[in-house]
Amino acid sequence: MSMTISSPAGLSDEAITQTLIAGADAARTSTLGRFRTQLAVDNKFSSGFDPVTEADREAETRIREAIAARFPDHGIIGEEWDTKDTTTRFNWIIDPIDGTRAFISGVPVWGTLIGLTYQGKAIAGLMEQPFTGERWLAVGGRLEHTHNGARVPAAVSAVTRLSQARTSTTNPDMFTGPHLSAWTELNARALQVRYGLDCYAYCLLASGHIDLVVEAGLKDVDIAPLIPIIEAAGGIVTTWDGGRAEMGGTCIAAATEQLHEEAMRVLRDAMLE
Structure with a gap:
């Protein structure tokens, strides 16, 4: 059963889509340009291992700039930098490199995540894996999956057990x-x-x-x-x-x-x- 949520009145699906894509485009140079290179890796935890790289930080900065250029009053919640508060009901959610362990190991299962919540509910989201050229983009209850720019059908399986x-x-x-x-x-x-x-x-x-x-x-x-x-x-x-x-x-x-x-x-x- 699908539980899709349509975009709220006053904010068009097109504007959301353009912002998500602009964020992914802005991050790509920082992430793909450094993938499978010898990056310095910092550990965010004193116990355990939670890696972060220059690519993570720079990509999130670029995504934030792309969002702020279009919706300067919206909130932004990110993995690497402090939350930008808002008086609106909109928050953009960013993980510039979800899967940094994979990223620093040269394994292409990491991705750039950008989402939008309205009153706390997720209404739009994007995952891009730039090395494989794949993107999943969901806005207004509709999903578009592309591979190197070409559309690819996408739907869940029928497995019930x-x-x-x-x-x-x-x-x-x-x-x-x-x-x-x-x-x-x-x-x-x-x-x-x-x-x-x-x-x-x-x-x-x-x-x-x-x-x-x-x-x-x-x-x-x-x-x-x-x-x-x-x-x-x-x-x-x-x-x-x-x-x-x-x-x-x-x-x-x-x-x-x-x-x-x-x-x-x-x-x-x-x-x-």
Whole structure:
């Protein structure tokens, strides 16, 4: 079941689309130009590893400039720089390189994420993987997937059972405590599990190649831009308790309502044991 949200009155789909594309265009030189080069990598955490590079910071700056040039009064929430507050109901959500670990390893499953929320709900989103030339763009409940500028059909699969589901999570280490027990049970029941795909997994779901993505510990910038893409493709994405996923946390995206319900049941029952 799709839960698409149309763009609010007073802000046209065309204006949103142009801004998303302008942001992606602005980021591309910073990201693609540095991909598979010997970059300096900083660690944002004193314990653990959360990498950031000059490409992340510069790309977000350029995306922010592209947004501010068109909507100077809108809020901006980004991965690398401080939040720009707004008195409007609009916030743009930016992760300039979702999957920096993949980026610094030369693996092309990272992507630039840009989304727009209205009153806290995601209404538009873009994911671009410039190395492969792919873009998923969802505005006004409609999804456009392109490869090197040519349109490619995109819709979720018809898989309804966990035993048939091609499943993904970025890293099993994100699950701890009851969430680890829940993931272990779901992993055992799924057809297969692929790791390390970051935002690319959600877009593969929107294109019918992956059926289920289950994650924990997400930030708003990790998931909000992807929600309109999944929903416009006919999929469903929520938190593990069935709520809206814009703020991140534990998130589950599924191709069909039946698959979503079964996965939710498995997760819930495992956490209660």
